[in-house]
Amino acid sequence: MTAPLHLTSQSVKANGAHYTPPALAAFLAEATARHATWDKGSIAILDPACGDGSLLAAIVEAAAPTVRRRLRLVGYETDATAATNASTRLQELAVAEVDIRIGDFLDMVTATQPVDGPSLFGPPHDNTEFFDAVISNPPYVRTQVLGAAKAQQLAERFGLSGRVDLYHAFVKAISSVLKPGGVLGLLTSNRFMLVQSGATVRELLRTEFSMRDLYDLGDTKLFTAAVLPAIVVAQRNPAPPSGTCCFTRVYLIRDGNGSKKPLQLARDSVLDALRNRHAGDFHAVEGYFRVEQGELDESRDLAAPWSLSSSDTRSWLSAIQKRRVTTFGEVAQVRVGIKTTADTVFIRDDWDSLPERIRPEPVLLRPLITHHIAARWRPDGNDRRRVLYPHEEGPGGERRTVDLSAYPRACAYLEEHRERLESRRYVIEAGRHWYEIWVPQQPRDWSSPKVVYPDISEEPRFFLDRTGAVVNGDCYWITLNAGISEEYLLLLLAVANSTFITSYYDTVFHNKLYAGRRRFMTQYVREFPLPDVRGPDAQRIVALLSNLPPQGPDLDEAATEMDALVWSSFGLKQKAVR
Numbered sequence: 001m002t003a004p005l006h007l008t009s010q011s012v013k014a015n016g017a018h019y020t021p022p023a024l025a026a027f028l029a030e031a032t033a034r035h036a037t038w039d040k041g042s043i044a045i046l047d048p049a050c051g052d053g054s055l056l057a058a059i060v061e062a063a064a065p066t067v068r069r070r071l072r073l074v075g076y077e078t079d080a081t082a083a084t085n086a087s088t089r090l091q092e093l094a095v096a097e098v099d100i101r102i103g104d105f106l107d108m109v110t111a112t113q114p115v116d117g118p119s120l121f122g123p124p125h126d127n128t129e130f131f132d133a134v135i136s137n138p139p140y141v142r143t144q145v146l147g148a149a150k151a152q153q154l155a156e157r158f159g160l161s162g163r164v165d166l167y168h169a170f171v172k173a174i175s176s177v178l179k180p181g182g183v184l185g186l187l188t189s190n191r192f193m194l195v196q197s198g199a200t201v202r203e204l205l206r207t208e209f210s211m212r213d214l215y216d217l218g219d220t221k222l223f224t225a226a227v228l229p230a231i232v233v234a235q236r237n238p239a240p241p242s243g244t245c246c247f248t249r250v251y252l253i254r255d256g257n258g259s260k261k262p263l264q265l266a267r268d269s270v271l272d273a274l275r276n277r278h279a280g281d282f283h284a285v286e287g288y289f290r291v292e293q294g295e296l297d298e299s300r301d302l303a304a305p306w307s308l309s310s311s312d313t314r315s316w317l318s319a320i321q322k323r324r325v326t327t328f329g330e331v332a333q334v335r336v337g338i339k340t341t342a343d344t345v346f347i348r349d350d351w352d353s354l355p356e357r358i359r360p361e362p363v364l365l366r367p368l369i370t371h372h373i374a375a376r377w378r379p380d381g382n383d384r385r386r387v388l389y390p391h392e393e394g395p396g397g398e399r400r401t402v403d404l405s406a407y408p409r410a411c412a413y414l415e416e417h418r419e420r421l422e423s424r425r426y427v428i429e430a431g432r433h434w435y436e437i438w439v440p441q442q443p444r445d446w447s448s449p450k451v452v453y454p455d456i457s458e459e460p461r462f463f464l465d466r467t468g469a470v471v472n473g474d475c476y477w478i479t480l481n482a483g484i485s486e487e488y489l490l491l492l493l494a495v496a497n498s499t500f501i502t503s504y505y506d507t508v509f510h511n512k513l514y515a516g517r518r519r520f521m522t523q524y525v526r527e528f529p530l531p532d533v534r535g536p537d538a539q540r541i542v543a544l545l546s547n548l549p550p551q552g553p554d555l556d557e558a559a560t561e562m563d564a565l566v567w568s569s570f571g572l573k574q575k576a577v578r
Contacts, residue, residue: 032185
């Protein structure tokens with residue numbers, strides 16, 4: 001959508017409204033019109049969150065002159081001023097009709113309604129309305145901003161699961177108002193393609209639509225919203241379904257660094273490169289970029305993250321599959337660290353400076369691992385922060401909350417912060433003690449050897465910890481399943497830190513934030529492959545890690561050898577990571 005000019009930054013954030021830059025609106029409209037098949041007669045086009053009407057105006061501009069005069073433009077907008085501006089703007093175009101409605105599109109739609117069922121916009125069999133095309137940049141509002149009650153309501157109404165975002169509901173609702181063969185042009189966050197919470201949307205688009213074009217616009221900064229955008233162009237249940245989906249991905253590279261070929265001559269813009277189906281590294285007015293092209297991999301499960309496929313990637317992944325014996329998730333638990341939801345209370349680096357009366361007993365102050373010390377192989381120094389950890393292992397190995405009466409100083413400290421801690425209503429409503437950590441994980445597992453790594457990192461930074469420290473929520477940690485040899489933990493560590501796994505991640509998942517920072521989420525790391533631990537390459541890796549040299553040239557030499565061995569263990573030649 002395009003945010004009305006009078007919206008404040010606070011209301012933009014609250015309502016998920018963001019400007020669609022004119023160049024991006026034009027590109028989306030062109031891509032939508034390219035796949036539209038306009039029948040004779042009136043052509044109905046909808047923008048369900050139209051703002052000032054820029055997307056509807058853009059698709060009029062993209063349509064052939066003979067088509068324009070048959071267009072009927074319909075828009076929904078909750079802001080009355082923006083709706084008036086949109087109507088005035090669109091009335092100036094040579095189209096058949098302009099109908100801008102003040103209201104919430106989602107309130108007008110029953111998402112479960114079949115396409116050939118009763119009306120979506122009124123009493124049954126009255127005012128039935130379906131569209132030949134929908135062009136949309138729906139609002140982005142995540143669960144935390146929507147609130148639990150609203151998110152739950154949307155989830156139940158539109159059949160969503162996981163962490164609900166408002167645009168998930170829009171996509172579901174849009175699908176119910178498109179005619180068979182109608183075309184959808186969607187500008188939205190690329191998160192839905194990559195994370196578990198987007199599985200419902202991915203499955204909907206794969207089952208109810210035929211995908212035509214997919215653009216992951218990455219960190220190109222073509223959009224003002226704090227999201228990495230994507231464009232989806234799809235047809236609603238065309239008969240018969242046919243063809244593959246062209247997948248184009250573009251991400252920033254730093255001043256041409258890492259480019260294996262000379263950069264192409266500067267182009268006017270990134271969007272010009274995409275229009276011309278340009279692939280490779282190039283220099284545009286916005287910076288240096290890499291464009292990859294292929295097809296949407298539709299061979300995986302419907303709910304699986306979307307990935308770009310080509311003959312090269314299919315061959316490469318096939319070779320890995322032949323040597324893959326297991327995965328990280330089959331031999332180990334991959335978990336996020338603790339989440340206190342009150343870090344200023346539970347986590348400090350100055351516990352010793354507190355008055356003795358409220359200085360918690362040392363047994364409850366646990367060493368804490370955070371992303372600040374994460375590095376390959378070994379942590380980079382020590383983190384001075386410690387966490388007040390009011391949990392312990394019970395007689396049967398279960399987790400239980402400590403009895404504060406046994407720790408009077410910790411009790412006094414927590415009582416001073418009781419109002420803050422009790423404001424976490426979700427803790428109380430879950431039947432938990434007011435002084436608990438919200439996600440404490442299992443106390444018995446901290447003492448196990450574990451591989452720790454940061455959630456967000458440009459390069460892998462996995463290291464082994466044997467200190468029993470607690471892992472903070474900005475990191476993940478891996479412990480072996482019962483009965484699994486520790487050799488697997490060492491092999492797992494080497495694979496995780498290899499250039500091989502970076503290539504694998506970028507091929508299969510490619511969840512990158514700005515500046516090339518990767519998200520090493522549980523759902524991805526669980527799927528990392530492992531070769532046969534009994535193989536000669538794996539056994540050499542285990543031997544090297546069992547006697548890892550200290551920092552310096554010897555460590556660098558060992559790391560280089562292990563990297564080559566990881567590639568060899570999968571039967572692959574080592575290649576540079578771009």
